[in-house]
Amino acid sequence: MGRDLLRFATAGSVDDGKSTLVGRLLYDTKSVLADQIEAVQRASVDKGLATPDLSLLVDGLRAEREQGITIDVAYRYFGMPTREFVLADTPGHVQYTRNTVTGASTAELAVLLVDARHGVVEQTRRHAAVLALLRVPRLVLAINKIDLVDYDQAVLEAIAKDFAGLARSLGFAEDAVVTIPVSALVGDNVVERSERTPWYEGPTLLGHLESVPVTGPEVDAPFRLPVQYVIRPRTEELHDYRGYAGQVASGTVRPGDEVVVLPGGHRTTVASVETADGPLAAAAAGRSVTVLLADDIDLSRGDVIAAAGAPPRVTDDFDATLCWLSEKPLHPGARLLLKHGTRTTQVIVGELRDRLDTDTFALSVPETLQINDIGRVALRTADPLPVDDYADIRATGGFLLIDPPTGNTLAAGLVGDPLVLVDLPSREPSTPGP
Template sequence: MGENTRDLLRFATAGSVDDGKSTLVGRLLYDTKSVLADQIEAVQRASVDKGLTTPDLSLLVDGLRAEREQGITIDVAYRYFGTPTREFVLADTPGHVQYTRNTVTGASTAELAVLLVDARNGVVEQTRRHAAVLALLRVPRLVLAINKIDLVDYDQAVLEAIAKDFAGLARSLGFADDAVVTIPVSALVGDNVVERSPHTPWYEGPTLLGHLESVPVTGPEADAPFRLPVQYVIRPRTAGDARSADASRWGDLHDYRGYAGQVASGTVRPGDEVVVLPGGHRTTVASVETADGPLAAAAAGRSVTILLTDDIDLSRGDVIAAADAPPRVTDELDATLCWLAEKPLRPGARLLLKHGTRTTQVIVGDLRDRLDTDTFALEQPAELAINDIGRVALRTADPLPVDDYADIRATGGFLLIDPPTGNTLAAGLVGDPLVLVDLPSRAPSTPGP
């Protein structure tokens, strides 16, 4: 496969403090030769100074993590690396309980999440908390990486007990059995990370990198109905302004009108019947254009310019959608929020809501319940504090074309913004995902060797 044709996998890491996430990320970067020689030399020198006989690969990422946890840099760090097979964008999230909200940021666009557990401790509260957030965000695929297997003497029984325990948790959270893969690893020595380990002859599954290279990259958005939030309306004033290389097909270039944006879900083709929302006008797609020329089809993730057969009053923030399966248009939302701000959320708050390419005013109504991420019980809150996940009622100033987040993540997600500062206050999910799964209520297990 050529260098320019490699596909891209976006994935996130999560796990409790000291489960070895930094070492695992460092191992992936080191073994895929995605770090510079001077960085490796610096890590080797620092490891020697610490009296270590092998490089401490966590040092490749721990510097930034330490800054982030002190509030010097913002929440999620993104790592970019690649192999001859695939390119990767890794969202590295912190493990402390007080940074649980950052898992939301890292997982919101992920097609897969790698959840680490320490083989000595098994599934702990933070594991269950992160798994619940990943289920809430509808991350389609999950890897349970049981780390530090060298510290339990590669004991198959211990590792299988952890895998069985987590499988029950994942199933209760709504993950299908084939969506979860368990891989025993040692990030420190490299067992089953990039190379297969001779210490686990009983394990017949893939290495972590092998799984990341082979897992399908198309998410549920590919099979969902077509949606395109309009980012920009293109109205060239001269022939030189036309985006289409063959714009003369449309007659007078002064009549050229294209709608640019990224396909959020589904596929669009010339001839498709679409509806423009919130206005409700129906029309047909005349052409799907790019800077390199027209396309026969454009799928989720592709940035395009769409031309329509009818001249419709359409502007930034509108959504072009499949006419036979449109989103609903409403100014009242039942939503789930992950509150990200230090200042708590209370009923009556007046904020801004950003949905796709549209921003509108919103008033917060009832706070219906809050998820206790330790017990998974729902309780009635007076407010939502930082890290809280809860269901709320919202009323927007303008009607919005929305889908339930469980159906289409792109048009089912939104942000709440502080009007004076522009800071993001919450990540929101349209619909009621908190009650779509059988959330367990049980104490975490801690299997030992």
């Protein structure tokens, strides 16, 4: 049996130590090559450092090394005996909020760092709001640099309490947030348990990443399969074969299940679920399969096969929340392309209903959406789309807006209104350190 795969992202304020933490994780799990380690050691000596600067393992762009900040999303791949990992290291600067959205959009877990000396600050709140908006189901609050506050248990408890109020306000369940005190610089509680925190009885960061469940809410959601390709073999023995290939976006499909094909609305049952290795008794979210149906239905790329008892709604007019990614501002009336699942259609942007201020969490009515803005808009598509609210099913509730002349991605979109902005605590940063 293959190993599990966990996709997770890092986030946090500038200088909270994200790159050093990721470097420590890779270094202590022996996931970097010897020549990379030697290069980091040489560079650290040139900088006059007594210990290797592990952030150099991940801050790969020249501008990142020169400025000492992370600019782009860096994807890292590493593995342990029981699990493989895809890590998205995202920037901390507010002007790169769009990159945080990109890195966290597919994450099943996020590691949110805070500096033990400063506690929860505005950028912590901003990133927590983005992670809540994207419905990342699990959080690790990694309180970094505990060596700089003398491993004081009271510091951990004060920051954890402060963040717990924010997490509740943003809709995170209490058991979805785990707090871990770490020192990325010296390795405390990252891979190995630290003797300097005898009061801490929880897991190390790697231990938690290895043991946290990887089955997300998509597995328990109703079945959805966006059709990627229609398979019609041109052979004598398979002349009646018609299969619909794609990746199961949510739920589970089995032979005999009643399904509906959207947007057409035809109902039928599943005759078979197949892969290149043969038929399956069931296929869950994330599995690429070919589905055969009991009836011959006019079905093509871009259609969605869904559970008949809990189908998505089919509409050409809906509200959505956008994270605007382009330097070119968005104006009402813009005519763009919308990519939803495997279907691309034309779209007109209607009213810009509101914009989220990620510093204060206040809403205002904007004239335009600028780069990094998050706002709610009205959309009308040329073709009806089978959509779910993003808060219910991320895969069929998310979409992209594309610039027709260039093909560039302009925005990441979420169907519905997933903003959770009630009962927020004080905006003042906590100052638990000495």
